Amino acid sequence: MVDMGGLDNLMANTAYLQARKMWDGDSRELQRRRRSLALPGPQSCAPLPQALPPDFHRLCEQQPVGRRLFPDFLATVPRYREAMAFLEQVQSWELAEGPAKGSSLQALVAAAGTHPPSSARL
Structure with a gap:
């Protein structure tokens, strides 16, 4: 006959090892995900401001x-x-x-034609 106590022990150990294997795999997966979400160090980001020239199209x-912020700035001055109203009309x-x-x-051309040149307004 088969020893039932030994069989129960074997099944419990097998289940424990399987659970531990899944837990170890999950922790490795979580560590891998954390590493992929980490930001690059300052050394690798330092040359970016010189490589990307600041211009209106890219920034605004x-x-x-x-x-989002450029129209807010225009509204404060x-x-x-x-x-700002002209840019909204152009966008529409x-x-x-x-x-x-x-x-x-x-409508855009008519509105632009009713205003004096921009140098006279500024």
């Missing part, structure tokens, strides 16, 4: 924080509020489709 249009024209795009362009 491409980057999400720039798209009274003489730039008109520029760029996003318009079909006949709405033509009418939006006409």
